[in-house]
Amino acid sequence: MQLSTRKYQILNRDNYFKVLFLATLLISLSFGQVVSAQAPNADLLVKQGVESYKTGNYSSAVKYWQSAIKEYKNNPSATAVVNENLGRAYQKLGEDKAAIASLSAAIRDYGAVKDIKQVGRVQTELAQVYSSLGQPRKAIALVCGKVASQEVVQVECTPESAAQIATKYDDADGKVAALGVLGDAYRLIGNYDRAIHYLEEAKKAAPTNFLVLNSLGNAYRNRAQLLDLRANSAKQIRLSTKVEDFNQKSQADYNQARNYFQESIKFARQQKESLAEMRGLLNLIQLASQTTETKIVDDATFNNSLADALKTLEDLPDSTTKVYGAIDLAYLQRNQASPLIGCTTELVLPENQSLSLLQKSVLTSNNLQDNRLQSYANGALGHFWECRKDNSKALTYTQNAIVAADNKLGAKDSLYLWEWQAGRILNKQNKNKAAIESYQRAYETLEDIRQDILTAKRDVQFDFRDVVEPLYRTLAQSRLELLQSGVITQKERPNQLSKVVQTIDSLKLAELQNYFGNDCVLSALNPKQVDELLEDKNNSAAYKNTVFLSSIILDGKTGILLQSANKETKFKWIEDVNQEGTDKIVSSDKLKTKIAEFRKGLIGGREQVNYDTMTAAELYDWMIRPFIQDGDISPDKIKTLVFLQDGFLRSVPMAALYDREQQKYLVETYAIATTPSLRITTPKPRRSKQKALILGLTKSATIDGKNFEELFAVQREVDAVKKQFPNHTDLIDDNFIPDNFRQKLQQTTYPIVHIASHAQFGVIPEDTFIVTGNNKKITISELENSLQNLNSPSGSVELLAITACQTAVGDDRSTLGLAGVALQVGVKSAIASLWSVGDASTSKLVEEFYQNYRQEGMSIAQALQKAQIKMINAKKLPESEGMNIDYDNPAYWAPMIVIGNWI
Template identity: 70%
Template sequence: MKFPKKYLKLLLSTLLRPPTSVARTFLCVRLIHLFMQQHLIKVLFLATLVICLLFGQVVSAQTQNASVLVEQGIKDYDAGNFYNAVKHWQEALNQYKNNPSGAAVVNENLARAYQQLGENKEAIESLSAAIHDYRAVEDIQQVGRMQSELAQVYSNLGQPRKAIALLCGKLVESKISENQASQEIKCTPESAEQIATKHNDKRGKIAALGILGEAYRLIGNYHQAIQYLHATQQVSPEYDFLVLNSLGNAYRSRAQLHELQANSAKQAGIVSKEKEFTNKSAADYNQAREYFQNSIKLAYNQKQPLAEMRGLLNLIQLGSQTNETKVISDETFNNAHEDALKILKDLPDSATKVYGAIDLAYLQRHSQRTSPFTYCPTQMVSSENEALNLLKSSILTSNKLQDNRLQSYANGALGHFWECRQDSKQALKYTQTAIIAADKNLSAKDSLYLWEWQAGRILDQENRKEEAIASYQRAFETLEDIRQDILTAERDVQFDFRDVVRPLYRTLARSRLDLLEVGAIADKQRAKELSKVVNTIDALKLAELQNYFGNDCILSGLNPKQIGELLQDNSVTFKNTGFLSSIILDGKTGILLQLPNQTTKFKWIKDSNQEGTSKIVSSDRLQKKIAEFRSGLVKGEEEVNYDTTTAAQLYDWIIRPFAEDIKPETVKTLVFIQDGFLRSVPMAALYDNQEKKYLVETYAVATTPSLRLTTPKVHDRSTQKALILALTQKATIDGKVFDALFSVPEEVGAVKSLFSNYTDLIDDNFVPESFKQKLEKTTYPIVHIASHAQFGIIPEDTFIVTGKNQKLTISQLENSLRNLNNKLDSVEVLALTACETAVGDDRATLGLAGVALQVGVKSAIASLWSVTDASTAELVKTFYTNYRNAGMSIAEALQKAQIRMINAKKLPPSEGINIKYDNPVYWAPMIAIGNWL
């Protein structure tokens, strides 16, 4: 059975589709359904069915009856009546129970109908059944093709790793470098790529390689993606206009990553790396432009208007994103815009026509935002009337196609147009139509949350606050359902998170809190509303962690219960523990206090004056004060006596409002769950000016990204094995020099004196490979790392400096410890004692907050900045001594060690502690993360 040439064009045009701005928005990053060309598919689908049915069919009464049903399904499909097509084909399938050859064909095409209806689960089941049936009749070539098609569905659903498993059987996890891009591709024998190779199925191989390239792009492995796409070109240049378009997308994605890396290098002060990544980014953007332009030219010459349109849209979006650097000249941009408008008029009714019209309506010459629907775009290229006509035409086209998903996008886009013009009546009308279309069979949750969110904003404009909150809540719940897919689908999501995910969580939390503030909610409902605020804030923190690391490993241990349930269930375990969660909203910051079996308390951070009145502290003012506080601590070594003024003011803002609720007689430990810039603050150093005490002198202090990610449990500490990793020498990583750590030998000696059962790797012996080998042989409950650890604004810049000028990345650390998670003697404490974070970017502190969770350990003890002094050895020794005391929690062990340093001037000389260690610069940066018990 031949693989129809026309059908291949259809398949390739979907698998190598461009991520237009609109498509990118509606599941954060290209998680929408296939851009199926409705007009062409009617003809091509018929050709596929007829050709398939001519082979291997036994003529019988049953077969003839089934054929009638199949033909009727074709007519329904041709008319766009997909539900009826499915109905007839399901009946035909029942008659093909004993005919796997016929069943395979019907299942294959049922899958395509299901995809049109947005019913991906059913599409996957049908394709899996088709694979089974084709294998039964030993049509292995067709098995490979169906695996490719199934892989495409998984890729569209944000599961590119499943796609890669079907297509190649092997996943290249690590990011290969540009100079490795020519390495040989080796897939397993049962994979789609190898089946196509074995059967000399050129078109099947093109499909497999093309989808592989797209899948690797979706997981952020751009070099591997580019390698596969170039391999696709080598098989056959026949579909080069499609492959070139996909190559343009891959190079654009890599250019964006290089931009992030340049920014990270700038934050770290590495000028040479900043310049290197800036140049790489520019080169990739230019390469993307060339590929898009060549794709457009080839599509034009081959009379492929849909492909030409997609190439033009990609070129235009590239020009908008890079307007400052002028990757595309104004003349080229304007010409491409005009060409796109001309082609749009003559395009057949299709998804591309709908999305293209919306993209062109919202096009801006310069835009750093990734979603036009979460803010009101300014300086749009189209006039207001032209934009309105484009949006109306997109609705007409979607109605002709009778496609719920397209109708949802088109109506939602027009609703946003009227929202931005503050015409609430028109805005709500179209937005509600979009919600209804998206809600049919819940097949478009990716757009449903956007339109519920939009409806909430419109209702807010009309001062219908409670209705707005209900809409925000529905948007939030829908987003929670699909969050894991959209935040781990591809690495590019980090570019979209700030625009299309984070604002919704903050808007919902702010709206609930605003209603509580004006007393619009009855007292008996306040606790319930605050509980919902807590859940929203917690969901945001989880989403940020997941987004930062770009995978779902960080949430592998997520407790399904909400915070309130956890507090109730663990009321005995959490006895004497208070939880303070912060939330930074527009213009103000709030603090929530939760205590076991007590009502949640909430307060905005306010500043009181001498007259006894108070006003809310602006978020900008708080952030400046936080920066001042941290800067004062880091520079504290230069001061003989630390000035506690700023620390006292922050204590009055954050802690004192809850003084009556957290009396030290009943609350012994405070666990902070911080937001944004507050993550970089060592709360232990806040100063109570009334009691003349630091916060840590009254409470044990710990931090966790989320209570739902923490496993509070006391473990046996009587027998402990320790793996000690240390670097004393000067090192250079990526052009950045890390100073020698002269006090590390003393720190290592202190740890060895407490853990006689230890293994150490020092200097040149401490390299990633030796670390991995040690862990393969033995599990160590204590892993102590005395070396520089850098936490950058992207995970690629988060690493531990090892010997021989090498680095242990967060991914390598995770891979080394991943297999230990289920062992009873798994790692309990990971200590990092010389950390550095990218100050000024709150993403960097996500790396620090999430490191213990990412590598699967229970607790981490880490420093917020590097203190290259013997004080670290002093603090570490006291901490571990306290830790070995089974009656003391991890937070208390750290607390007692810090208090000892605070009291340095009061201790007898026999203690041998330097009196200058009372300065918080020496003890404040060390924090406990995760399990504090």
């Protein structure tokens, strides 16, 4: 999507009622049935409102109709019609809250006079407003009464829902509208199969309805984009048969989308509906720009559609579609970039033509006096001048956009874009403080609406990496560079660093939320910010002797923030302490290369007789030694390091960094843990219960065409865990299937769940699963559903252990699966492997860990630390310990990490 989720919801807000009900401009006919001789003044007010509405003077229409309602007083037959049309006028003005209030009042009034058929129609219209506001679940509740999951095949809507009312009263038009709005709402929550189902039903009832056809095109296009995402994920995890399958299905859906857009355009032309024709043309053109490689839309069709769109745009009446259409065409590219974030030189139209379209969009938005339209039009024109480096013009239009967006707080969804844009322009003018203030406002606005935009359609509607992530990183980097410049006083530094921490923490939460596509992972989010948590006396025991190290990867360099309870936050750029000269900062690219080298060396380290610690020592010098030298993490006082990693650093087992001076691995000095955010990690001592559910797979398996090898050492690992927990239940091989797993969890509470099997953490959650017996799998969603007893505090899982897992190659987001799986299912702590170590070493490490874990007073991080240290000392131990001398190699012990609660 090119501008923002909200903008496209508005542009595609197909008003089914205009075509199907003919209510909007024939309002006076309705009033002819309800006005009474006792209210002649009200009758006049209504007619004046109708005339104002027809001429596009919606503010005036609202004033007349509000006065009419007062005149009608206790006449619900009359106020129902007035409120219904007031709702439409408010929508035209972009005042959605007022529209909701008026439509809700109309529903109440129609109900009072037992006009149930109209109750259903207005419920559908109200649902459409909610859908456009990014609240599709509310829309579905109004139209159907219940929201279906992806798996449900058949859904029976409730009797009081709009869909059922239309069926009961044989309201054909109402039924098509209900199905159309229902289909669009399901599309917005990412359930494309169900969206297509409802829209196809609407098409059967109204084959030439261009609005339904346009919505079907959008649904098929969105499903194709999701299939593209799945194909890319399958490619990275080497599921070649799935890649081909997803690609074929994607192509079929894109073709279907093209066909529906073309049909929509054809029927809109036949019915002389120019606004709908324009929407269809824009959708077809955008489809072409999104599928340039596969040529879903051939060049001739693209060029003809573009010419038609430009011609149609000229003749359109002033409208939302005209404004957004002009912006879309001005910034049209033959690729999927986000033009209002970065600058592009690949616009389809000549620069002077793009400028003319943008200028006309501003004039049209001013004529309509719609704040949201004025905001986008001015912001888009401001960005045009930003890219042409005319900072004066760019700032003028951008500030106009901010004023329009901020009017009545009606366009927060665009406000953050323009505040961010203003920040970039101010930065180019060397007004650093003003730029940061603008970035901060953009960040705060985005925080308010982040949940809606990140969870609505994470796969299509909102490109997190194009929009949210760069803003957060830009703000953090600007603040940090300002701190380094010496402009900030020593007194102001703690407050500035606190804001940097807050920004970084929000980024990590947003990434997690966007990855999973819902807000379940944030259900236990602490309302306090990180620095407030560290100052909270109630947490003093949990944070005692513990330091938190947050990494942040920025443009060209990487920083680390150090925090501990009741102490000042410290910050350092990662530097090469052994390099001579002044420019010691390690570039982010160089760090990424070194991290990849370190990880590759560890994974292949078992082939070496003696592990080469050179890279591990270099990284230690860059990332840890500066804090040691400053006394911030003195081993005398600090016992545990908790890492909150960013990007490619998530895949690094920090325990294996090497101190060449002390000739020790980092884990020999400190217990190590990791968490995405302190705000979703509750550090609490575990309970004393020691009951375990042990699940294991020793056999080979084939999942989605991918082969998973036998795990010969799993039986030994399972036996070791059984030995530590006599009070256990085990499900091995053919007994370890999803149904049995769910059944056991429903019957009994297990504080410890240990899974010894292949576990894959994919680029997207759909490819994140645990391999079970009989060639089956438990997806992360199924795992979450199986652990429903977590809602009961007495039944929560304290520790989830997943061994022998493997992560996807080439995408650092896949490691969010490791951190997120525990948080998603609500467990307090997790032990997991950063890569597969199918060896007897795993069973030995697990056995040692659980022996330590069972000791009173030992934290989870310390239990793993002690087990890893024992393996490091393998060559020094007596033979009676049964420790293979090769296990001192970090390849065997480093991949295992603690996630979440570390105490």
